[in-house]
Amino acid sequence: MDLTYTEEEEEFRARLREWLGKVLPGLPPKPDPADWPARRRHDAGWQRMLYDAGYAGLHWPVDAGGRGATPTQHLIYLEETERAGAPYVGANFVGLLHAGPTIAAEGTAEQRARWLPPVLCGDEMWCQGFSEPDAGSDLASLRTKAVRDGDEYVVTGSKIWTSHAEVADWCELLVRTEPISAEVPKHRGISWLAMPMDAPGVTIRPLRTLAGSTEFAEMFLDEVRVPVGNRVGDENDGWRVTMVTLSFERGTAFVGEVVACRRTLGQLAAEARKNGRWDDPVIRRKLGRLNAELSALWRLTQWNVSEAQASGGVPGIGGSVFKLRYSHARQELYDTAAEVLGPDSLDLAREWNLDRLSSLSYTIAAGTSQIQQNIVAERILGLPKGR
Numbered sequence: 213m214d215l216t217y218t219e220e221e222e223e224f225r226a227r228l229r230e231w232l233g234k235v236l237p238g239l240p241p242k243p244d245p246a247d248w249p250a251r252r253r254h255d256a257g258w259q260r261m262l263y264d265a266g267y268a269g270l271h272w273p274v275d276a277g278g279r280g281a282t283p284t285q286h287l288i289y290l291e292e293t294e295r296a297g298a299p300y301v302g303a304n305f306v307g308l309l310h311a312g313p314t315i316a317a318e319g320t321a322e323q324r325a326r327w328l329p330p331v332l333c334g335d336e337m338w339c340q341g342f343s344e345p346d347a348g349s350d351l352a353s354l355r356t357k358a359v360r361d362g363d364e365y366v367v368t369g370s371k372i373w374t375s376h377a378e379v380a381d382w383c384e385l386l387v388r389t390e391p392i393s394a395e396v397p398k399h400r401g402i403s404w405l406a407m408p409m410d411a412p413g414v415t416i417r418p419l420r421t422l423a424g425s426t427e428f429a430e431m432f433l434d435e436v437r438v439p440v441g442n443r444v445g446d447e448n449d450g451w452r453v454t455m456v457t458l459s460f461e462r463g464t465a466f467v468g469e470v471v472a473c474r475r476t477l478g479q480l481a482a483e484a485r486k487n488g489r490w491d492d493p494v495i496r497r498k499l500g501r502l503n504a505e506l507s508a509l510w511r512l513t514q515w516n517v518s519e520a521q522a523s524g525g526v527p528g529i530g531g532s533v534f535k536l537r538y539s540h541a542r543q544e545l546y547d548t549a550a551e552v553l554g555p556d557s558l559d560l561a562r563e564w565n566l567d568r569l570s571s572l573s574y575t576i577a578a579g580t581s582q583i584q585q586n587i588v589a590e591r592i593l594g595l596p597k598g599r
């Protein structure tokens with residue numbers, strides 16, 4: 213991989229920087245984190261601006277509505293948007309970062325034409341209905357069933373921890389189309405469906421997080437009818453499609469946040485200098501260690517994105533290494549922020565304190581650290597499977 217920037221890439225950076233400089237000062241202020249409809253409008257508005265300026269789906273394939281940009285241009289985009297303090301994907305997270313890419317990789321031409329353009333322009337948002345009360349890490353044990361009735365599936369069951377369910381239009385839903393039996397092991401018999409969230413029989417019950425937001429919800433499905441044409445991949449082949457979704461979720465969905473963490477680290481060092489905590493060598497050592505860790509993670513990101521591009525666009529299991537290290541570095545960053553803030557770390561109105569609470573979820577969401585360690589041990593290091 214060549215990490216030097218070409219003249220063309222530097223031009224791309226300059227144009228993007230100029231555009232950001234023009235549009236960001238006019239953006240409406242960030243809405244109250246608890247006001248989900250306002251957050252949806254805000255995130256959709258930003259996505260529309262990116263779309264109109266030609267920056268939406270930058271690294272998506274051209275035939276999926278993207279710009280077909282190089283991995284380096286994508287990374288420049290992440291660097292520049294973070295450097296300029298542009299809004300993050302927010303409620304567009306699932307659609308843009310893993311449901312959309314899965315449909316781009318696995319969907320039919322008709323499915324791509326139906327679902328991808330509204331994701332790119334911010335008109336439609338997605339959520340992820342994978343986890344169930346008894347199927348989290350052991351996702352293949354899911355029980356929500358879909359029974360075929362003509363050209364529809366009738367779906368019954370429940371999901372949990374469904375992020376952005378309150379404002380989503382569509383759900384990437386895993387269902388069991390074949391019950392587990394002696395002939396059908398649990399990884400078989402699963403299908404990947406696109407379920408409209410306004411279908412009769414869908415009930416959402418928001419869950420409040422430690423940080424006070426109703427970021428995710430329980431979802432109850434009572435004989436929800438989903439057209440068979442909404443199935444991505446073959447019937448009972450959903451586990452394979454799920455692996456594609458998870459590789460996007462773990463491999464590339466969080467990469468922009470690494471740049472955001474590097475920016476926070478710089479602000480933290482500035483705060484430490486201001487309030488005198490910089491004089492403590494332990495704090496300085498922690499900030500230095502984090503700087504090294506986040507720089508290494510950015511290099512790993514560059515490598516992962518470049519590898520994904522070289523192998524047809526779907527990230528490999530290297531994403532588990534990234535997810536594991538990144539989620540711990542994020543917690544360490546905000547724990548250090550608390551030390552820099554001292555007694556102010558108890559004041560939830562102070563910057564970084566809510567981020568500290570929400571950083572705890574990063575080692576659980578998208579597969580816990582223990583599960584990533586299992587993947588690294590078994591699939592990268594080739595160690596024997598644990599019992």
Ligand SMILES: Cc1cc2nc3c(=O)[nH]c(=O)nc-3n(C[C@H](O)[C@H](O)[C@H](O)COP(=O)(O)OP(=O)(O)OC[C@H]3O[C@@H](n4cnc5c(N)ncnc54)[C@H](O)[C@@H]3O)c2cc1C
Nearest residue numbers: 340341342343348349373374375573576577578579580582
């Ligand atoms: C902020 C956040 C957002 C989320 N958003 C979504 C979403 O939008 N959609 C969705 O479907 N899900 C979502 N999730 C759910 C998430 O994917 C699950 O919480 C996660 O997969 C863990 O499953 P679980 O909670 O059932 O824990 P469990 O699977 O019950 O695990 C409990 C503990 O046992 C450990 N453990 C389990 N199995 C093993 C094993 N084989 N080896 C070693 N240790 C093991 C785990 O690491 C964990 O520490 C979200 C979670 C969070 C925190």
